[in-house]
Amino acid sequence: MHFEDFSSFLDMAGYGVYVWLSFGCAALSLMILWCDSFFSKRRLFTQVLKEQARQARIKAAATQSTTAGQSATAGQSTAAEQSATAQKRTNGEQV
Amino acid sequence: MWKWLHPYAKTERTYYLCQSLLPWFSLFGLAVILFATVWGLAFAPMDYQQSEAYRIIYVHVPSAVLSKSLYSAMAIAAFIGLVWQVKTSFMAMIALAPIGATVTFVSLVTGAVWGKPMWGTWWEWDARLTSQLILLFLFLGVISLYKAFEDKQQAGKAAGVMAIVGVINLPIIHYSVEWWNTLHQGASIMKFDKPSMPAEMLWPLLLSILGWALVSGAIFLLRMQNEILQREHRRPWVVALANKSEKQ
Numbered sequence: 001m002h003f004e005d006f007s008s009f010l011d012m013a014g015y016g017v018y019v020w021l022s023f024g025c026a027a028l029s030l031m032i033l034w035c036d037s038f039f040s041k042r043r044l045f046t047q048v049l050k051e052q053a054r055q056a057r058i059k060a061a062a063t064q065s066t067t068a069g070q071s072a073t074a075g076q077s078t079a080a081e082q083s084a085t086a087q088k089r090t091n092g093e094q095v
Numbered sequence: 096m097w098k099w100l101h102p103y104a105k106t107e108r109t110y111y112l113c114q115s116l117l118p119w120f121s122l123f124g125l126a127v128i129l130f131a132t133v134w135g136l137a138f139a140p141m142d143y144q145q146s147e148a149y150r151i152i153y154v155h156v157p158s159a160v161l162s163k164s165l166y167s168a169m170a171i172a173a174f175i176g177l178v179w180q181v182k183t184s185f186m187a188m189i190a191l192a193p194i195g196a197t198v199t200f201v202s203l204v205t206g207a208v209w210g211k212p213m214w215g216t217w218w219e220w221d222a223r224l225t226s227q228l229i230l231l232f233l234f235l236g237v238i239s240l241y242k243a244f245e246d247k248q249q250a251g252k253a254a255g256v257m258a259i260v261g262v263i264n265l266p267i268i269h270y271s272v273e274w275w276n277t278l279h280q281g282a283s284i285m286k287f288d289k290p291s292m293p294a295e296m297l298w299p300l301l302l303s304i305l306g307w308a309l310v311s312g313a314i315f316l317l318r319m320q321n322e323i324l325q326r327e328h329r330r331p332w333v334v335a336l337a338n339k340s341e342k343q
Contacts (some may be wrong), residue, residue, distance in 0.1 A: 015148035022205035026154040037317040044324040048337035
């Protein structure tokens with residue numbers, strides 16, 4: 001150990017402010033960067049799940065409307081199209 | 096010879112490679128950086144000229160070295176992406192840019208904080224400091240250019256060209272202390288034949304550079320995974336992965 005006691009370690013021969021300011025800035029910057037990288041991964045997963053739930057809802061609504069009435073109206077055919085698109089999306093195809 | 100590399104053009108494979116490397120980089124990076132910093136701060140001898148203030152070197156030099164290495168890595172990734180049209184290469188480029196910007200920022204701030212007690216000024220428009228500031232702007236430029244495009248393939252190309260053009264700044268930074276009269280001192284550790292630093296000071300410095308490199312590597316792996324997830328969010332394997340992470 002180079003320093004005699006803890007207070008002289010903190011003091012850094014009078015340069016304490018500069019030394020600790022630079023180390024603090026480095027630690028803080030790296031920490032912020034790491035947190036941003038770490039939490040955006042979680043956020044991305046939640047987004048994927050949200051999108052998946054939305055597709056499932058669209059699909060459910062489409063099947064419900066096609067089973068409810070037999071007559072093919074314009075509205076129902078778009079619902080069916082949507083369900084087909086949703087199916088393709090969940091299969092990972094390019095739409 | 097290079098065939099083993101081909102599967103990594105597939106994003107899923109790259110994602111899992113990052114996943115398996117991540118704990119090692121994080122663990123060793125954190126351990127090495129803590130060890131080297133404590134060594135440099137508390138155990139290394141005092142400098143006869145700068146007293147204890149020289150200890151800023153243990154954060155200033157690693158960040159400065161990393162800023163240039165990360166820029167080179169980013170430019171190489173951009174070059175590979177442009178020449179061989181590798182999608183994952185552009186993802187690597189844009190994953191590296193914020194890390195590079197952060198370490199460049201740290202090197203500038205720690206340099207200013209070191210300059211105040213030693214040179215009597217926080218900032219001077221001299222060659223080394225200005226070229227390092229331009230490096231920060233280049234990193235920020237690459238990030239903003241990439242974000243300006245909706246189509247990420249186009250974004251990768253545009254930002255990639257900028258990253259490659261900016262390489263010209265790297266030799267300017269390196270030789271600025273020789274070409275111009277600057278406040279900044281010349282190189283002291285890159286002279287491998289005879290480093291002008293005693294071993295007790297040099298070892299913690301080299302170790303802290305290694306620590307910074309490993310930590311940057313760990314953050315890169317995380318950001319690379321994020322880029323892949325963002326670009327491939329409709330793929331079944333990503334959806335399956337999201338479902339799995341939800342259950343945990």
